Amino acid sequence: MTGQRGRPRDPDVTVRAVRAAITVLAERGMRGFTADEVAAVAAVGKASIYRRWSSLDELLVDVVVDLGVREVPWGPLPGSARGDMVALLTAACTGPRAMAEVELLPVIGRDERLHRAYMDGPVLRLVAAVAELTSRAHRRGESVGFRGPAVAAAVAVLHRRMATRGQQAHPEWVSDVVDTVALPAVPR
The missing domain is CATH 1.10.10.60 (Homeodomain-like)
Incomplete structure (x- = not known):
């Protein structure tokens, strides 16, 4: 045999x-x-x-390829731009994947293979989530243009807070960042 x-x-x-x-x-x-x-x-x-x-x-x-947003619990339409942003940032900044991502960010920045994996995994999934965020806004009739950099900045602020406090994002953190970072950066 x-x-x-x-x-x-x-x-x-x-x-x-x-x-x-x-x-x-x-x-x-x-x-x-x-x-x-x-x-x-x-x-x-x-x-x-x-x-x-x-x-x-x-x-x-x-x-690294496996990190990042997987599914966003958007909720039913119509919803709101703020609610959708909270859902996206909560999905991006809670759970083991988010904590592992925060732990790996310094390493990702120094290793070309990890950087490529990060771009091909978590970054692409975040871009797709932002596209869905914008699509949902347009289906509601909102002329809102969500931009990847605004959402990425909000995620970065939350990641920084997670790294300095050693814990995943709390709902209050997410709400604060949505109101002070994400939504003010959205052109209307």
Whole structure:
């Protein structure tokens, strides 16, 4: 009999390992980011991690691509521009992905591979979310032009607060940033 020897690879291990890496980064930061920790959280052996990624740096590339906004709970139309902005910023700045993103931002800025992964993952998803934000406004009949830089600035303000306080964004933070950063920058 020919073919693969030993136990067949579990195709779900890659997904579990990336999710585990995000959890480890969110909860323990870069200092706690080890193959042992990721393997323990993913409930796999450390060898499974290194079979898929030659180093933790390689795993970080896949983690970075996976960060950022996934789904925004927009709510039903009509809604409001402010409500939609709150929904977007809450989705972008809460949960393990957001905390892991905040932890990785200094590293992303110094590593070209991570920077490319960030542009191809989280940044593209944020751009798509801003397009949906604008589309929802237009369907309501609002002549509002949401711009990526305004939303990115709001996310950056929240990320900075998250980094300095070591916690994800609170609803009060989001409301404050929507009212003082995001909405004033929107041309009407």
